[in-house]
Amino acid sequence: MKVLVVGGGGREHAIIRKLKESKKITKIHATPGNGGMYKEAKTVNIGAKDIDAIVKYAVDNKIDYAVVAPDDPLVLGCVNALEKVGIPAFGPRAEAAIIEGSKVFSKNLMKKYGIPTADYHVFSDANEALDFIKTAPIPTVIKADGLALGKGVIIAFTREEAIDAINSVMTDKKFGSSGDNIVIEEFLEGPEVSVLAFTDGKCVKPMISSMDHKRALDGDKGLNTGGMGTIAPNPYYTKEIADVCMETIFLPTIEAMNKEGRTFKGCLYFGLMLTKNGPKVIEYNCRFGDPETQVVLPLLESDLFEIMQATTNGTLADCEVKFSDKSACCVIMASKGYPEKYENGFEMVIPEEIEKSVYVAGAKYENGKIYSAGGRVLGVTDVNKTLKGAIDGAYAKVNKIKFDNAFYRHDIGARALLATEEK
Numbered sequence: 092m093k094v095l096v097v098g099g100g101g102r103e104h105a106i107i108r109k110l111k112e113s114k115k116i117t118k119i120h121a122t123p124g125n126g127g128m129y130k131e132a133k134t135v136n137i138g139a140k141d142i143d144a145i146v147k148y149a150v151d152n153k154i155d156y157a158v159v160a161p162d163d164p165l166v167l168g169c170v171n172a173l174e175k176v177g178i179p180a181f182g183p184r185a186e187a188a189i190i191e192g193s194k195v196f197s198k199n200l201m202k203k204y205g206i207p208t209a210d211y212h213v214f215s216d217a218n219e220a221l222d223f224i225k226t227a228p229i230p231t232v233i234k235a236d237g238l239a240l241g242k243g244v245i246i247a248f249t250r251e252e253a254i255d256a257i258n259s260v261m262t263d264k265k266f267g268s269s270g271d272n273i274v275i276e277e278f279l280e281g282p283e284v285s286v287l288a289f290t291d292g293k294c295v296k297p298m299i300s301s302m303d304h305k306r307a308l309d310g311d312k313g314l315n316t317g318g319m320g321t322i323a324p325n326p327y328y329t330k331e332i333a334d335v336c337m338e339t340i341f342l343p344t345i346e347a348m349n350k351e352g353r354t355f356k357g358c359l360y361f362g363l364m365l366t367k368n369g370p371k372v373i374e375y376n377c378r379f380g381d382p383e384t385q386v387v388l389p390l391l392e393s394d395l396f397e398i399m400q401a402t403t404n405g406t407l408a409d410c411e412v413k414f415s416d417k418s419a420c421c422v423i424m425a426s427k428g429y430p431e432k433y434e435n436g437f438e439m440v441i442p443e444e445i446e447k448s449v450y451v452a453g454a455k456y457e458n459g460k461i462y463s464a465g466g467r468v469l470g471v472t473d474v475n476k477t478l479k480g481a482i483d484g485a486y487a488k489v490n491k492i493k494f495d496n497a498f499y500r501h502d503i504g505a506r507a508l509l510a511t512e513e514k
């Protein structure tokens with residue numbers, strides 16, 4: 092079968108590599124993909140938001156199945172558009188992708204169905220928000236309603252910071268129309284866990300848990316990024332906590348979406364915080380996480396393509412979703428300056444023996460060489476019997492890569508390791 096993967100980052104590279112293991116797939120196309128995937132997929136220069144061009148390409152090239160990975164095309168209705176021309180696709184339709192596309196929607200959904208999350212208030216008027224903040228408990232969290240490349244969340248530790256945040260999001264429109272409405276919510280504390288789950292709208296099959304590292308610098312300092320590294324499984328996420336999450340969060344969310352007439356099929360990402368009052372939802376994403384996917388999929392032992400088709404067909408209950416009992420660590424090599432200004436075009440040399448462990452997020456291919464092209468550029472993963480082994484293995488591989496403009500965190504997994512040793 093011919094498969095089209097929509098998207099072009101490290102997450103998509105991890106998805107493509109896992110799909111390649113499936114015997115049913117003969118060829119993979121990627122729109123747009125990136126230069127680092129040239130050995131595994133035919134990359135086609137169509138932007139992930141250009142739905143019309145994606146659909147035309149899929150029809151012209153007789154694509155049998157599509158995987159829509161990023162949030163933007165999902166929220167814009169890429170799955171709906173592909174289905175309309177008879178091409179089945181992995182991922183939620185637009186009406187369900189709103190669970191990530193609008194924080195106001197997701198907060199109201201959780202409130203209506205009693206799914207544990209931070210207390211919140213919604214504002215569409217900056218003056219009302221500023222008025223509210225005069226007496227709100229501090230720290231507080233301010234979130235733009237719409238998509239903002241993972242940057243639309245501001246944690247204000249003082250009242251002044253909260254006022255600045257409201258002004259920049261609502262008045263100065265830092266995130267454009269995504270900030271027309273905002274959510275102001277209670278500041279929660281506790282370890283964070285990412286759980287990606289396959290669902291066909293009837294049953295939920297969670298994947299192995301993981302932990303992201305969102306800040307740019309060691310010790311969780313610096314600016315928020317798309318994610319600088321991940322480990323799996325997350326040692327804070329015990330079997331007991333997983334059972335509580337299934338009961339109070341995962342199943343109720345699937346049920347709630349069904350009741351709203353917005354059945355969710357695909358991968359639902361639960362961003363959780365394990366507070367002293369139990370697990371609470373920090374955010375939903377309507378897709379695989381990046382770079383969570385780069386540690387979760389290498390641990391998947393079942394056939395990803397079969398699972399994806401089962402979510403589309405509504406037969407997930409009969410499909411095996413099995414993970415290895417090993418650990419994985421992914422270290423992101425970014426361009427110096429990311430998440431702010433950075434330069435592109437640096438040659439990268441990845442030794443052949445570690446090629447399969449490197450997921451390329453942003454690269455250009457020219458005459459047999461690849462050059463950096465993006466903020467987050469490479470994800471370097473190691474799988475090992477122990478978490479410590481995976482962390483050491485990932486950094487050993489990082490040291491073998493030649494990429495002069497690289498910067499990366501040196502402490503991916505360090506906190507998780509402490510938690511493991513405490514046990």
Ligand code: AMP
Binds near residue numbers: 242243246276362
């Ligand atoms: P999000 O984009 O919603 O994942 O938020 C980015 C990060 O902000 C999360 O990973 C958390 O670390 C933090 N965050 C979001 N909401 C809250 C909250 N209510 N309390 C504390 N931290 C939060």
Ligand code: GLY
Binds near residue numbers: 241303318381382
């Ligand atoms: N790593 C966080 C995300 O994919 O949104």
